[in-house]
Amino acid sequence: MTAMGVRLVQKVSSTRGFAKAAPHLIPALDRAVHRLTRGRVLLSAQLLPGVVLTSTGARSGRPRRTPLACMPGEDGWLLVGSNFGRTAHPAWTANLLAHPEASISWKGEDIPVTARLLAGEERAAAWQALLEFWPPYATYQARVEREIRVFRLSRKDG
DSSP states (O other): OOOHHHHEEEEEETHHHHHHHHHHHHHHHHHHHHHHTTTSSSSSGGGGGGEEEEEEEETSSEEEEEEEEEEEEEEEEEOOOOOOOSSSOOHHHHHHHOOOOEEEETTEEEEEEEEEOOOOOHHHHHHHHHHHHHHHHHHHHOOOOOEEEEEEEOOOOO
8 A cells, every 4th residue: 555545544544433433344344354264364454464363251251353453563462452542442452351361363373372451661662653553543542531451462382
């Protein structure tokens, strides 16, 4: 995608209309395409890197699959609970708080991970990197009173 195309998508994704529609449309499309391609394609990953997180439901105890944008790094993946700038934390963040052992589908590979909620200086440093990576996160944070949760996912040993 061209730089102009990326800027256009960033601008659109910062709008309130996008925040209302996207949480219903994007995950459903991502799940369907991911299933049809046996984990090889994630539509939203055409713009941002993405994973499909399989976590354990905080209340139900059942597996929950959620397509999410991520920021990959040498020490794992950062996940942002922006919920597209909506007021509530997304459900997947409560799942990880209750059950940090999870797995991700990353580029067609299933990887067991452990999630850790970032806080303090570590969160601040990660947040700055995330804003450089995807500037609309600043708009999402400005729209809500809650602090957007940021998780680091690390590969499980063994």
